[in-house]
Amino acid sequence: MAALSQLVLVTAFLAAALLPLGMAATTYPIGSFCSESGMNYGDLNSSEAVVRRRSVNFVVSDLVAKARTGGGFATSRAGRGYDAFYGLAQCRGDVSGGDCDACLAQAAKQIVSNCNYTSDSRIWYEYCFMRYYNYDFIGEVDTREDASVTMINWQNMDNPKAFQKAAGKAMGKATAQAVAVGRGGLGRAKEQYTPFVSVYALAQCTRDLAPPACARCLSEIVSKFDKTCNSAQGCQIDYSSCWARYEIYPFYFPLEAGSRATIDMSKYTKQSMASTSRRSHHCCLVLVAVSLAAILLPMAMATTISMSPIGTFCWNPSYNEMSSGEAIARRRSINSVVSDLAAKARAGGGFATSSAGRGIDAFYGLAQCRGDVSGGDCDACLAQAAKQMVTNCNYTLDSRIWYEYCFMRYVDFNFFGEMDTRTDASVTLRQWPDMDNPMAFQKAVGKATGKAVAHAVTMGSGGLGRAKEQCTSFVNVYALAQCTRDLAPPLCAQCLSTTVSKFAEACGSGQGCQIDYSSCWVRYEIYPFYFPLEANRQAPTDLTKYTKAASSAS
Structure with a gap:
């Protein structure tokens, strides 16, 4: 069926700011995404449309009920075959059970009302997120920018570099906590900026993601902060699989003063792919653009080890x-x-x-x-x-x-101890998109891979090296280098150097890149992908977002 792009505009007028703060956080969405505006099942009377509406209604109501007993998280499914729909709901991990219930109950009503039973519908609130889709997306990482919410505080800090450094530290601590065992994908942190000002950060993933996938999702968000948020006093980016936010006031629970209160977001404005004029009043303006290409999702991203060769x-x-x-x-x-x-x-x-x-x-x-x-x-x-x-x-x-x-x-010959760097028998994987500052990023990549290579050729390392290098206040580069254990250290060094020498041309300023020969391999990412993770969690890594840049001969 043909897919049409849709623009969803949600405006919370000034009157919303006059409501109780808790009501504002659970009643008014900060963003919504509705696919296929020309094919919403709310306007069709066919038997297929009736069945699909029934499946959607079951999923959203089931999500609310399950999340109430599931600690603020739930997945659901209804229907069969082409009529099957899958849903996910999650509350922000620090909010109370009552606020979570109220938020999801409102989301279940509003997602159907806003999107009119489109096949892929998503809605974001301050305290919760809900989505349904007629495709099994559970366990996948979704960082589509055209289906996301960005909110920025109007005012900038006086010392941008120093503030970004403090915000980067706070966000780094929060993301490290989010991928830790037993945290439910939630991280909170505080970093002092001046004697009078602190930065508060929160990072969270949906609980269907494995820790490495969570780390990758959050790293993609945080990598946008330099350009998107600059030195703004507060900034928030919400994808469908993870979200991150920082402020110069305590906004997550428990508050430092021990009180329980929700957040007034009326001082924010929404940045969108589509331009819009600024309102004279400080209302919350949310704009979500959905393009035709938005309906095309990547292959499933498993939360367990992939059994498909690369x-x-x-x-x-x-x-x-x-x-x-x-x-x-x-x-x-x-x-x-x-x-x-x-x-x-x-x-x-x-x-x-x-x-x-x-x-x-x-x-x-x-x-x-x-x-x-x-x-x-x-x-x-x-x-x-x-x-x-x-x-x-x-x-x-x-x-x-x-x-x-x-x-x-x-x-059929004895190749043990020989170095093999045949390019026609190798694998290159490159992650898109590119980083904003290519020269600075490549410099950080060079330092990280250089350290990893140095570790790999050290006696007793087993040919394995891992390293981390800071690129910006918000972005780190993680690198791994390894040789097969039949190689002597000099041959290992030669093999790894040959691999790294290809990075400038093969990888450019891609957010991640990997080159595997038969005797050695090198990889870097902007998220912790090697073990132990920074949070010491042993879990597999998901590579399905990569595209093959150089296929092997066969």
Whole structure:
């Protein structure tokens, strides 16, 4: 069905400021998103529309009921097949149960009223968020800017650099808390700016996200603060999967004075992709633009380890297509090698080499996990690699497969201890968009990767290096470098240097980038992706937002 763009304008007039503060925070939305304005099911009388409206009504009411007993968070589903709808509701983690209930009850009414049963509907309040969609988005990271809310305080601070530094520290502490175990995705922090002024920050993710996905989501928000918020006294960016805010007054609960009060947001104005004139009165003006491309969502972002390879290399001939005695012997050798690698790596700390066969029928294999992942994740990754490599490459002479957590290879000659940086047998992954200040960002990336490489070639490191470098007051760069453990330190250094030398051309100023050869790999991000996370949480990393920049040969 054709999708039309829609512009949703919500204006909270000056009279709203005269209401009790708690009522303002739970009654009036600060933003809404409604897709497909020409195909809302509220205006159709077909049996399909009736069924879908029934599913939507069930989901939103079920979310309210479940969140009441679920600590302010709930997911729901109704319908089957094309008529299925999925929903998520979450309150800000610091608000009371009563405020949460009131906010979600209002959201359930308003989301249907505002969007008239469109297929993807979202609504933001000061205390809660609700969304439904006819696609299973649970566990995915959603940071679409055209479906987000940005609110900025009108006044700027007198010393921009010093204030941004304090705001960056506060936000960094809040995001670190948000990804910590047992925090429910909520972080709060305070940082002193002057003897008289402090910065208060709050960061939160929806509770369906794994900690690394939460860290990535929040890092994407915080990376926007430099340009979007500048030195504003307060700023807030809300995506559908996470939100972050700072102020120069205590706005989260419990307040420092121990009182329970909600927040008056009437001094804010909404920044939007569409321009709008400023009102003479300080009302809250919310503008959400929905473009045609907005209905296109990325592939599912799993909260568990991805079992899909990020790259494969298969070099002919394929012995599965031959029935000669030689082909049978070689298939037997390959099967022995890949199964042996998975078993040996389990006892070898995530690294193994193996060989099978004799003479021209001999095959050699190597398997290695990323040095920071858990034993369980390593075992699962290599078990999958052993199956998938044979399936993908069909018993070719030289086969290689890369996953986020592991690498496996076999070939018909002894390659152990050799450095391999063939570009046609490598993987490059680049994250979009680019950072705003390319030169400064690349400088920070260079420092982070340089430190990681230096750690990786140090004796006793197992070929693994991790590092962190501050780029701006709000943005850090995290880097990981690793070599396969069969390489001597000088060869490891040569391999990693070759990899890093490609970053300027391959990565530009992308927010994240990864280049994997067969002997070493290097990656950087603006969020903590390696283990242990800054909050010491062991969880897998989701790479599905990446696009493949250089496909492997096959």
